[in-house]
Amino acid sequence: MAHIGLINLLLIIVNIAVSYKGLKDRTFFNKYSFEVDNILVYKDYKRLISSGFLHVNWMHLLFNMFSLYAFSGLELRMGHASYLVLYVASLVGGNLLSLLIHRNHGDYSAVGASGAVCGIVFASIAVFPGMKLGFFGLPFAIPAWAYGVGYVLYSIYGVRSKKDNIGHEAHLGGALIGMLVVLCMVPEVVVTNLPTILAILLPGIFFVYIIVTRPHALLIENKYFQEHVGDYDLDDRYNLERSGQKQDLDALLEKIHKRGMKSLTKKERAMLMKYSEEV
Structure with a gap:
């Protein structure tokens, strides 16, 4: 069994505690989840961090925390x-x-520790060049460098194609930043693992450069995307309109009671109008 570090243990405990609170309290969940309008329009920057400690369900939380534990070394x-x-x-x-990527999608919402976990995984790949990764159900492990390169290319494809509803952008961003940060903290790994580091970083950084300089490259439509626009996956996304209309309405009324009608976002006003028409 791997020896778990103090910080890793504390992070797992905090993730469990915050996720439990979010799963039981919808108002709490809404207050701390990642949502584009609340971050860009209302400058609620704490959501950039707080959303990473919330999870959609226990399976989502368990998968991320097990992955975090596996890289305790x-x-x-x-x-x-x-x-x-x-x-x-x-x-x-x-x-x-x-x-x-979603700066023009005001109602885009997300939760989950996947970006942080990806950063830990890819930092580990940089630091431990001989590491191999195994997967559930497979009787063999693959070299970490092969996993890293394949994962980055798959994430780039996923962001560009929009053929599924997985939060590839958060995974890719976390992975790249994790590897860059560990290079600054443990610079000697550049000497011991340079080919792997370059193979992973170069395509990822180039893709981010394209996004920044040519944002129209992400403008793509396909049948799947049209049918699922607005969906959020179990890994990083959570659509506030998809479950529990009564809970949504209760949360909106509580917010109005505490902070007034002006505190509602454009999306929340539309939700309130929709629910009032259905009553």
């Missing part, structure tokens, strides 16, 4: 403080790339 290699900086930087990096 990185904290023992880097030290507590550096590991915590790496985790937070990866979390924010994943959300910032999501914010960049």
Whole structure:
């Protein structure tokens, strides 16, 4: 069994506690989830971090926390403080790339620690060049470099194609930032693992460059995207209009009671109008 570091253990505990609160309290969930309008229009920047400690359901939480535990060895290699900086930087990096890509999608909403976890995984790939990764149900493991290259290319394809509803942008952003941060903290890995690092970073950084300089490259339509626009996956996304209309309405009324009608976002006003017409 892997030895778990103190920071890793604390992060798992905080994720469990915050996710439990969010699953039980819809108002709490709405207040701290990632949502483009609330971040860009209302400057609620805490959501860039707080959303990473919320999860859609227990399976979502379990998968992320098991992945975090599996790479506990990185904290023992880097030290507590550096590991915590790496985790937070990866979390924010994943959300910032999501914010960049979805800046014109005001109602885009997301939760989950996947960006941070991807940062830890890819930092581990940089630090431990001989590492191999195994997967559930497979009787063999693959070299970490092959997983890293394949995952980045798959994420780029996923962001560009929009053929599924997985939050590839948060995964990619977290992975790239995680690897860049660990290079600054453990620079000697550049010598021991340079080919793998370049193979992973170069296509990812080039893709981000294209997004920034030619945003129209992401303008693509296909049948799947048209049918699923507005959906959010179980890994990073959560559509506030998809479940529990009564809970939504209760949360809106509570918000109005505490902060007034002017506190409602454009989307919340539309939801309130829709529900009032249905009553």
